[in-house]
Each structure stands twice: as structure tokens, then as C-alpha cells.
Amino acid sequence: MQADNILLIGLNHKTAPVAIREKMALAGDRELPYQQLRRLGCEECCILSTCNRVEISFVSRDPEKTGPAVRKFLFGDSNLSQEEYEKYSYLHQGSTAVAHLFRVAASLDSMIVGEPQILGQLKQAFKVATENKSSGPILNRFFHKAFSVAKRVRTETSIGSNAVSISYAAVELAKKIFGDLGGKNVMLLGAGEMAELAAEHLINQGINEVLVVNRTLERAVNLAQRFKGRAAGLDQLVDRLTEIDILISSTGAPGLVLSGPEVKPIMRRRMNSPLFLIDIAVPRDLDPALNDIDNVYLYDIDDLQQVVEMNKSERDKEATRGEAIVGEEAIKFSQWLNAMEIGTTIAALKDKTDEICAAELARTLKHLGNLSDKEKNSLEKMVAAIAARMAHNPIMFMKKETDPELRTEKLAMVRRIFALDPAPEGGRCERHDQP
Amino acid sequence: MIILFNLALGGYIFATLSYLIFFGNGNKKIRTLARAAIIGAGVMHILYTVARMVKAGHTPITNNHEAVSFFALAVTWGYLSFRWRYRVQNFGVFVSPIIVALMLVAKFSSQAVMELPPALQSLWLPVHASIAVMANGFLALAFCGGIMYLLQEREIKKKKFGLFYHRLPSLEALDDLNRHCLAVGFPLMTLGIISGSVWAKQAWGTYWQWDPKETWSLITWFIYAAILHQRFTAGWRRRRAAIMAIVGFAAALFTLWGVNFLIGGVHSYAG
Structure with a gap:
């Protein structure tokens, strides 16, 4: 083959x-x-x-x-x-x-x-x-x-490990902060497709509970039902920060919803357990100064976009490493095919020598007349030994370690010398995709 | 005998270099190599310590070379025991250079075997010294965890993802590491101080004589006691815990070396 x-x-x-x-x-x-x-x-x-x-x-x-x-x-x-x-x-x-x-x-x-x-x-x-x-x-x-x-x-390579969408990027960051997300609680402030998507991704990662906070309690209750979570009104926002670990904010409010000085005392009540704030609203809901508080990590939509871009370029790098592995394995596989080809060539060579031996023996035995079985046997053995010794060097020549291309050439040469291919010599020509 | 020491040192250096290469290119085969090297070196190191013990006739922890070598051994096996239970991504990259640094200090200290004054020849020598050094080993691991925490936290906070974000574990895992190492290191340290004072009573007739080393280990002990106390009551966790693990370890190092070289006292080795 x-x-x-x-x-x-x-x-x-x-x-x-x-x-x-x-x-x-x-x-x-x-x-x-x-x-x-x-x-x-x-x-x-x-x-x-x-x-x-x-x-x-x-x-x-x-x-x-x-x-x-x-x-x-x-x-x-x-x-x-x-x-x-x-x-x-x-x-x-x-x-x-x-x-x-x-x-x-x-x-x-x-x-x-x-x-x-x-x-x-x-x-x-x-x-x-x-x-x-x-x-x-x-x-x-x-x-x-x-x-x-x-x-x-x-x-x-880490080709499959980088998040390339905003909501996955948020999940990935949450994992870098909290490790396992099991047992953590998330607050969804406001509503919106992207916020809900992020919440869903977090739930898939084993988040404990979703707390939905909205300006109108009715909307909060409806959304909470979807996530099998609890609901609260906007007036409870700051107090409830002691119960949660991740906040996803996407209200349509024109100004800030949560300021730094509001959260600082909360951190003491939280015993400094970290708070991950995700602000995907435009204009922003969360005070940029929140990021200056110890153990508070604030990411707005641009920050998340930056993570996505970074992951994309990281993944391209990993893809290059993947290509190298593929190249290496493709060479190995071709070598296997070639080794298999040697096997068939050796088998063909042996068949050929056996055939010649049998033909020549038959002709000689006819001339020699009556021989004992023992004599016949030795004659056969001798002929087989000569053939095997003759074939030995060509076989070693083919088997010797060389690069695949040279090996193909060697095989072609041996096949030509011993006329192993039945059809008249055609020669191989390379085929390419283009005509 | 010294060949064992050199083999261990070589193994640690090899492990460190392999870990650094792994840190750069992420090739897991190289990490496997680094792990094998650190375990091999750890075994050589034990053999060296045992050989030295046989030669000296007492626990080899009486001069700077021996104490620091033992310290490195404690870090190594503390790390390996930790790895056996928890998995902290790339922890070895940070621990192995510390082991090498300690081993180099040991290598360039006087390696002469000391005659031990009869007053100090007691069963309390191995008990006190090895417990105290093992405590230091775990504090060193907490120190590494603290550094890793601050590096990782910095990138997450500043949103500038560089060398560490993908390579270091989550902040939670690093905080757990800190807690675990202090939870082992602090009781050992306490036992070290108690056993030392019992031995002092036996050797010199008094439990506590305000030798500089004793004073400083008490100071270090108070620092760590405060860290642990605050951790459980006032929420000194995470970032602050990481900083305190570094500060505490600096005090522990001062107790180990600073006191010997700057102040002196009954503990000063190679005196």
C-alpha cells in the first residue's frame, strides 16, 4: 500500500x-x-x-x-x-x-x-x-x-480552554477568583439578554442560587421563577450584597446604581470574602471606584471584551502548537504506511525467489533421474538457502532506517531490479489538488 | 557522603529548570520530569541527612549547613506531602527555586561536623530542632502561596493578563493553600518552642532565658498567632492573608539567620 x-x-x-x-x-x-x-x-x-x-x-x-x-x-x-x-x-x-x-x-x-x-x-x-x-x-x-x-x-495545548464570548469570559473569570463555583450565589440586577445568558452559564457551572433584583418587584419575581431563584426589590440591593458572591448588573438606569462608599462597609460584614462585580450595562451601573476596594473585582463590558480578545489570540497561539503536533503525527502515520509497504515488498521478494527456486528445482530434478528423498531434500534446502542469502542484503537495504522519501525510492529500486511489479513500468506521478 | 548532597542539589536544580521550562511552554512531559527529579532529589537528601547523622552521632542540625539543608528538606517534603492531598497548579515552579536557594546557602556554609557539648546531647535535640525546622518548611510554603496569590490577584485586579493569569490557580485555591500551610506550620512552631523550652530546662536549668533566638521566635510566634486569630475573627483573608504570610516568613527567616549573624546567643551555630 x-x-x-x-x-x-x-x-x-x-x-x-x-x-x-x-x-x-x-x-x-x-x-x-x-x-x-x-x-x-x-x-x-x-x-x-x-x-x-x-x-x-x-x-x-x-x-x-x-x-x-x-x-x-x-x-x-x-x-x-x-x-x-x-x-x-x-x-x-x-x-x-x-x-x-x-x-x-x-x-x-x-x-x-x-x-x-x-x-x-x-x-x-x-x-x-x-x-x-x-x-x-x-x-x-x-x-x-x-x-x-x-x-x-x-x-x-490549551486550545479548547479559552472563553471566546463575553458571557463565557465572565464565567472563566469567576472561576479564577472562586475556583469551584458550587455553593456560590449570584445576583442578577436588572434584566437583559446578555445578563441572563451569563446567569445561565453560571448556573451550568453549579451556582447555588440566583437572586434577582429589579426596580419593579413583579419583573424580579418573574425572572426569578425562570432561574428557580429568589427575588428582591431595588431598595434591598446593598443589604443583599452580604448574601452573594457574584453580581451581574445590566439595568437601563442612566446613572450609577451602586457606589464605592456603599460597598466598603459591606466588605467588612462579608469578612472580606471576595465580590465579583460584572457590569454589562451601557451606560455603566457600577462605580468604577469599586475596583479599588480590597477583594472586590469589577469588570465592565470593555474589560470583558478585552478578555475575549486576549483569549482569541491565545487560542491562535495554541492552534500553532496544535499544527506542529498534527505535522509530527502525519509524518509518523506516513512512516507506518511505508513500513507496511516494505512488508509487502519483502513478501513479494520472497514469493518471487520461492517461485524461481521451485521452477529451477523441478527442471534440474527431471534431468537427474532417480534420487533418494534425502538427497532431494538436501538439494531443496541448499537452493532455498542460496535464495535466502541472496535476498538478505536487498531486504536489509530496504529496512535500513532512512527518511521516508528516500525509503520510497529504495523500494522502487528494489522492485524494479527484481521486477516485482507485474505491469510494465509506469512510474509514480505526484497528484495535486490543482489540475 | 557529600556526593549525596551534591546529587540532591543537582536534582533540585534540574527540577527547578524543568519547572521553569514547563512554565514557559506548558509541555506536560517536562513537568513529569521535574516531579520525578524533585522526588529523586528528596530521597537523596534524606540519605544524605541519615549518613551525616551516622557520622556525627547526633541529629545533623547543629550548624548552619545542617540546619539550612534540613530546612530545604522540610520544604521539599512539605511540598510533596501537600501535593499528595491538594493540587495547586504550578506550585512547584515557585517552591523549587526556594529549595535550590536554601541548598546553595547550605553548600557554601562550613560543612565540618561539629562536636556537640555534652550538655546538649539529649533526645530533645532531634525533637526540638526538627520540629522547629519543619515548621519553617510549612511557613516557607505559605510564603510561596502568598507570592502566587499577590501575582495572580494583581493581574485580575488590574485586568492586565500576563504571565500568570492562565498559569496560576484560582485565588480561592491559593487562599486555601495559605490556610492549610499555616494550619500545619503554626502548631509545629508552637511545639518547637515548647520542646525547646523543656530542653532548655534540662540543659541549663531554666525554661526560658531570653536568649535572642528565643525572643525572636516568640515574636514570630506572636505574628503568626495574630495572623491566624485575625483570619478567623476579623476576616484577614485573601489579599491580607497573603501579605501577612510573606511578612511572617520574613520574621521566621530573621529568627533563623538574622539572630545568628547579627546578635548571637546560645543558639548560634558554628560559633
Whole structure:
């Protein structure tokens, strides 16, 4: 098996607009596309179809022919021209295909880099391929390697750990202050989509209780019901600060709702247990001077936006490290494919020598007339020993550690010298995505 | 024997460098290496201490080299025991340089084995000295926690996220670290002072003779007692607790060295 027998054809959010992507109807656990792909010459294949990408990974003995056929199949009855196919889709072969699938699995190719959803989708796709008996030794190894590469990227980089939305950034900060959020209480001051979203994220992190404070008690009660929390009127705001740890404020008030001098005495009553104030209102609700009080941490909307920007650039850095891991693993996988190729070459070499030995023995024995079994046996042994010794050096030559490219050349040479390939010499030519 | 000491020192230096590299690039394999190195060095260090004890015929904690080496040992095993129960991200990065610093001080102090005056040859020597030094070990850990707290708190407060925000644990975890280390360190320190005074009675016939070291350890004890008292009654937690852990440790260090070099007294080693 050559590394170049692995191919990957597909399109994603970067190469094709949604109008094109939605025409690719390959989703579902259906059997039909697998049958069609096998008919097109795919020995093994797997279809991955999500809202952001459709990709077919396959193994073929004749990539020259199967590649374009699969590409045509991918676009099915979408009435696009050959040119358009090639514009919207990509065809990766050999180590580029390996690296591509690894990148996809590790969520380096996702719309939101680092988002873990894609790995589950890939696992599901592989499961469907297995159920349709479309995966074999190569794809099995290929996909399992992709899963483990994804895991490696996730554990060795912090690609998935940074919050890239305002409300997640608030949760992340809360965790940096309080550690575990279990048992902590949050106050929701005012209402608004973003504030409610942040409150929901906090509840998902195990927040103990939500206290809703509003100018009108009725609205507070309604919102409190949604979060299974308690409600209070605005007049109780300062007193209630002793009961909570996190305050999310988003009132429509034109001026400040809470000032520094109001909170200072509260901190003493709180025994200095920290207070995290999140002000997402514009104009601001909370006095900027609050941040000067010990153990009070005030973040307004701009501060949170800054955290988001920082996380984005941090994630880009981590993505670069992820790419390095993918590159390393893709080389390893190609080496495996090549090692497997050596195995087949050695086997072919041995078959060839066995064949020659058997033919020559038969011819010689015919001339020699009557020989005892013992004599015949020794003759056979001798011939086999000569053949084995002749084959020994070429085998060692192939097995010797060299870089993958040179190894392919060596194999090609041995195959040519011993005429192991049945067809007349054709030579390999590199295929690329562009025509 | 000194080869054991040097092996331990080498191990600690290796662990420190690995921790710093891990702090920079986040490669977990390097952290594993650092952990293995610190445990290996800790074992070498124990062997060294035992070897020295056999050679001297008494607990090796009677001169500056021995006391500081023992101090480093206490920090190491205090850290490892802490790690066994709690997990504080990147704690090792801050602790290992302190261990190395102590070991270097020990390395460049006189390593001669001291003859112990008969009056001091007592079972109370190992009890008193090792308890007192172990207390210092935990106070050193609280000191590290205090520094980490202030670094992390500064970035969260100023909203300038640099080297530490992602690498240090939550403020809560660091405050817990502080509390835990003081909760172990302070009782040990108390026991150290009591055992010292019992030994003083045996050796010199009086429980307390206002030797400078005794005075200073009492001062340090009061500082820590105040920290703990305030923590539970007046809410000296978090930021203030972190600052006080640093102040208290400075007093503890002064008791250990400052007194010897600046004032002198019955405790002054290598006298």
C-alpha cells in the first residue's frame, strides 16, 4: 500500500458558501452512498457530513481514476460544472490527506477553532462507515490515529480552554477568583439578554442560587421563577450584597446604581470574602471606584471584551502548537504506511525467489533421474538457502532506517531490479489538488 | 557522603529548570520530569541527612549547613506531602527555586561536623530542632502561596493578563493553600518552642532565658498567632492573608539567620 492510495475529497466553510454546502446531501446513516463509492473503486471509505463540511476519505488502488469519479459523485446532481467542482472542493492525497483529517479531528480546521464538537461527529461518521463495512485495515488505523491525535492536541495545548464570548469570559473569570463555583450565589440586577445568558452559564457551572433584583418587584419575581431563584426589590440591593458572591448588573438606569462608599462597609460584614462585580450595562451601573476596594473585582463590558480578545489570540497561539503536533503525527502515520509497504515488498521478494527456486528445482530434478528423498531434500534446502542469502542484503537495504522519501525510492529500486511489479513500468506521478 | 548532597542539589536544580521550562511552554512531559527529579532529589537528601547523622552521632542540625539543608528538606517534603492531598497548579515552579536557594546557602556554609557539648546531647535535640525546622518548611510554603496569590490577584485586579493569569490557580485555591500551610506550620512552631523550652530546662536549668533566638521566635510566634486569630475573627483573608504570610516568613527567616549573624546567643551555630 502506498501512502498515495489514501485520498480525501471534500469541501468546507472556507472553500464553499453555504448555498453550495447545503446541496451536498450525504448526511444520515444511509447505506446507498457507501455502495456507490465502492462501485467507483473505493476499497475503503468514510463520509463525514456536518453543517460546515462534507468530506470523503477513501483508499483506492487507482487514485487517478477514482479521485475525479468520487469528486463527481460528491457533487451529485447539483448541476455544477467541472470547473466549479474544483473551485469549491479540495482533493488531498497521501500525507496531505493524512494531515488534513488530523487537523479536522483536532478542531484546527473548524469555524470556531478548538470547538470539540467535530471529534464526536467524526467518530459517528467512522462508526457509520464501519457499520456499512466500508472501513478496512488502512482507514481503521487512519481514523483511530486521528482520534488519538485530537486527544493529544487537546491535552498538550490549551486550545479548547479559552472563553471566546463575553458571557463565557465572565464565567472563566469567576472561576479564577472562586475556583469551584458550587455553593456560590449570584445576583442578577436588572434584566437583559446578555445578563441572563451569563446567569445561565453560571448556573451550568453549579451556582447555588440566583437572586434577582429589579426596580419593579413583579419583573424580579418573574425572572426569578425562570432561574428557580429568589427575588428582591431595588431598595434591598446593598443589604443583599452580604448574601452573594457574584453580581451581574445590566439595568437601563442612566446613572450609577451602586457606589464605592456603599460597598466598603459591606466588605467588612462579608469578612472580606471576595465580590465579583460584572457590569454589562451601557451606560455603566457600577462605580468604577469599586475596583479599588480590597477583594472586590469589577469588570465592565470593555474589560470583558478585552478578555475575549486576549483569549482569541491565545487560542491562535495554541492552534500553532496544535499544527506542529498534527505535522509530527502525519509524518509518523506516513512512516507506518511505508513500513507496511516494505512488508509487502519483502513478501513479494520472497514469493518471487520461492517461485524461481521451485521452477529451477523441478527442471534440474527431471534431468537427474532417480534420487533418494534425502538427497532431494538436501538439494531443496541448499537452493532455498542460496535464495535466502541472496535476498538478505536487498531486504536489509530496504529496512535500513532512512527518511521516508528516500525509503520510497529504495523500494522502487528494489522492485524494479527484481521486477516485482507485474505491469510494465509506469512510474509514480505526484497528484495535486490543482489540475 | 557529600556526593549525596551534591546529587540532591543537582536534582533540585534540574527540577527547578524543568519547572521553569514547563512554565514557559506548558509541555506536560517536562513537568513529569521535574516531579520525578524533585522526588529523586528528596530521597537523596534524606540519605544524605541519615549518613551525616551516622557520622556525627547526633541529629545533623547543629550548624548552619545542617540546619539550612534540613530546612530545604522540610520544604521539599512539605511540598510533596501537600501535593499528595491538594493540587495547586504550578506550585512547584515557585517552591523549587526556594529549595535550590536554601541548598546553595547550605553548600557554601562550613560543612565540618561539629562536636556537640555534652550538655546538649539529649533526645530533645532531634525533637526540638526538627520540629522547629519543619515548621519553617510549612511557613516557607505559605510564603510561596502568598507570592502566587499577590501575582495572580494583581493581574485580575488590574485586568492586565500576563504571565500568570492562565498559569496560576484560582485565588480561592491559593487562599486555601495559605490556610492549610499555616494550619500545619503554626502548631509545629508552637511545639518547637515548647520542646525547646523543656530542653532548655534540662540543659541549663531554666525554661526560658531570653536568649535572642528565643525572643525572636516568640515574636514570630506572636505574628503568626495574630495572623491566624485575625483570619478567623476579623476576616484577614485573601489579599491580607497573603501579605501577612510573606511578612511572617520574613520574621521566621530573621529568627533563623538574622539572630545568628547579627546578635548571637546560645543558639548560634558554628560559633
